[in-house]
């Protein structure tokens with residue numbers, strides 16, 4: 001479990017903006033009682049402290065609110081509006097939650113590059129190394145995408161963002177991800193995937209005009225379903241992990257808000273997304289790291305001694321699916337908390353439709369890294385993992401024009417190239 005080292009057990013790390021708090025309390029204290037000299041002295045001291053405080057770095061200045069304490073949004077309004085402004089009048093205005101995450105950063109960049117306006121929101125929590133999230137943020141910043149640092153559970157913050165910008169779409173990708181970690185930190189799944197999602201929908205139901213929502217569900221909702229390939233019509237009432245249960249709950253919650261408030265909602269069931277700038281808690285990523293360090297990796301096998309398999313899907317294919325979903329999303333039909341007519345409600349599988357055994361994943365990595373892998377084959381632990389996944393993507397092909405084109409070997413080649421460059425400290429690492 002080395003890849004889970006340093007993972008905190010508390011959800012949604014969101015530190016208050018110390019710089020602003022210090023500034024506002026100190027500035028409003030007892031200026032009137034001070035002599036001219038002490039005023040000058042205090043001002044100099046204040047300026048010194050503000051300049052030297054680590055909290056005055058650009059990243060923490062991005063906190064617009066902490067739930068109870070709101071920083072002056074006007075400071076950031078200009079930046080927020082600029083980031084969210086599409087290049088032309090036909091472009092979309094998209095709020096991407098989880099923008100510093102793996103899928104979120106790729107989708108944000110793709111939207112921005114084609115001319116849409118994009119504002120990011122991310123709590124930069126410490127589930128995995130936040131320096132990777134900061135590196136993604138830097139690249140987005142260069143492309144003109146600003147990420148507000150905040151949590152989807154912060155109602156006041158969300159309200160401020162929707163007061164500042166009229167969003168046509170919300171791409172909701174913020175979540176507590178990872179199947180196995182749910183056994184260690186169940187609360188963080190409830191916090192982000194259920195409470196956070198409901199909080200977002202509560203704000204969206206009253207926004208006028210309401211944006212259309214596209215959000216990340218998961219292949220894990222199929223749980224113990226054994227009918228292959230997994231179709232959207234198959235049963236999803238046998239989750240094998242709390243993570244899967246929260247994603248399934250998200251689908252039901254989405255339906256409720258669609259039904260009552262007329263929100264247009266599209267759920268995307270992602271199948272084991274991998275690629276450059278990926279998530280270090282995923283097997284392909286920490287296998288690579290451990291193989292490079294000469295460590296032994298655990299390769300799970302199913303109870304019948306077969307290899308477990310995944311429908312690994314390359315990030316660029318997923319991005320195309322996300323954009324296809326956004327482009328085909330119909331407008332919401334409510335406003336001010338009231339529905340006028342039925343709104344669009346969709347769920348799609350986004351997979352590669354070609355499951356690969358984990359043993360094969362390991363041999364591809366062995367070839368690409370040119371290192372003899374030390375592996376231990378162990379029985380699939382009872383930790384929420386399912387034995388296999390396999391997507392039927394007929395519906396996404398028909399409705400979204402989705403067509404994955406990258407097989408696992410080609411995709412891992414791109415991942416390994418990125419990984420070696422990023423972790424070698426090479427200056428080229430910032431390229432996308």
Ligand SMILES: O=C(O)[C@H]1O[C@H](OP(=O)(O)OP(=O)(O)OC[C@H]2O[C@@H](n3ccc(=O)[nH]c3=O)[C@H](O)[C@@H]2O)[C@H](O)[C@@H](O)[C@@H]1O
Nearest residue numbers: 177178218219220270271272282283298299300308358385
């Ligand atoms: O498809 C999805 O919806 C899910 O895909 C991944 O979950 P998972 O498919 O379990 O991906 P990994 O954690 O990277 O595991 C990949 C495979 O490696 C296996 N594995 C994992 C860890 C390990 O030490 N050894 C090992 O053989 C797993 O059993 C699995 O078959 C993501 O982590 C989830 O957040 C996402 O929702």
